[in-house]
Amino acid sequence: MKRKMLIYLLFCLCLMMNGCKTKVTEHSYQEENIIVTTEEFELPGMLTIPESKDVVPAVVLIHGSGPSNMNEAIGALEPFENLAQELAKKGIASIRYHKRTFVYGSTLANDYSFTIYDEVIDDVLSAIAMLRADKRIDSKNLFLIGHSMGGQLAPIILNLDKNIKGAILLAGTTEHIIDVAMRQLQKQESPYYDTYYSYYEYFRNLKEVVPGEENYFYMGAYEAYWASYNKFELQSEVIEASKHYQLLIMQGGQDLQVPKTTLDDYKNLLKGKENVQYKYYEELNHYFVYGVGENINNAYLIRKKIPTEVIDDIVNFIKK
Numbered sequence: 001m002k003r004k005m006l007i008y009l010l011f012c013l014c015l016m017m018n019g020c021k022t023k024v025t026e027h028s029y030q031e032e033n034i035i036v037t038t039e040e041f042e043l044p045g046m047l048t049i050p051e052s053k054d055v056v057p058a059v060v061l062i063h064g065s066g067p068s069n070m071n072e073a074i075g076a077l078e079p080f081e082n083l084a085q086e087l088a089k090k091g092i093a094s095i096r097y098h099k100r101t102f103v104y105g106s107t108l109a110n111d112y113s114f115t116i117y118d119e120v121i122d123d124v125l126s127a128i129a130m131l132r133a134d135k136r137i138d139s140k141n142l143f144l145i146g147h148s149m150g151g152q153l154a155p156i157i158l159n160l161d162k163n164i165k166g167a168i169l170l171a172g173t174t175e176h177i178i179d180v181a182m183r184q185l186q187k188q189e190s191p192y193y194d195t196y197y198s199y200y201e202y203f204r205n206l207k208e209v210v211p212g213e214e215n216y217f218y219m220g221a222y223e224a225y226w227a228s229y230n231k232f233e234l235q236s237e238v239i240e241a242s243k244h245y246q247l248l249i250m251q252g253g254q255d256l257q258v259p260k261t262t263l264d265d266y267k268n269l270l271k272g273k274e275n276v277q278y279k280y281y282e283e284l285n286h287y288f289v290y291g292v293g294e295n296i297n298n299a300y301l302i303r304k305k306i307p308t309e310v311i312d313d314i315v316n317f318i319k320k
Contacts, residue, residue, distance in 0.1 A: 027051060029088035036097045038126045041104060045070055045097025045127070048084040049136060057141035057318050058093035058134075059168075060127045062120065062157075064148030065177060066220070067102040072147065075300030079287045082306050083145070083314075090315040093137055094145075095127045112214040114221070115228035120150070124157050128164060141165055143318055148257065148286065149177055155241035156232060166246030166275075168314055171258045171286050174234040174265065178204050178226075181219060184257060188296055206230055235269055242273045248317040249276065250310070252284035254291035256299060279313050 027050035036043040071078035084094040144167040146154035151172020185193040203218045251263040285291025289304035
């Protein structure tokens, strides 16, 4: 009787100590070289997959603007590699790959027909198709993780592919990418600000390529690119996505590119949507690593890791 009472008391003590938490065993994982193929474009990439007897959920990592390698390397940071490996330890597979503009930059430099679909969207859909074809992957549990402009485009891709379960938006925004860039240039007191501003209205509102102006170049892209981008109603796209898919919107308080008030913009836009979650991290920067005290000149120069809290929030969202 005394022995039973002792066991009972120990059980109660465990409950009081936050449920007798046990450390979840991390998965071993492997990384496999892959090629993400869209038409004639072949993009080297990596499938990071946990070792498991069961099928596992998976994500496609979507870069921000500009040419990026598969790790989205900037300065000393490699956030996509960090994210992929940490998610694999928690039982979630991922595909990351060199961006098309990273692999074919010299070829695309004179492609006046290049659009936002060519830069991002079509290759993400190709990566999703690869995951669906892999028997180790749970095809009913596919997600997008979009960073910066990738976070902006993730809801658009959800609306194009009806079989993706949801998306995580890391420092995304519904603000036009030209507006984001202009604000950054102004804040940096860039000598190029006035030059870009003089053409701002034209490219900001361009909806069709003007014959004879195909080679007009603005902020790293030709008219076809801006015309394709401008056709998206960014706020309408995220509202539509929120009706059908799970969304996790995440923002760092030390972000030098996307203002922390952006999270409130999403909350106001998506008010009352029960399938949308929000996470805010006061001390983290645009790449979701510690960024207190950074400025545009010294940010991203020291190698840092994404905190466990961020990884756990993503894992809990995907596995809920």
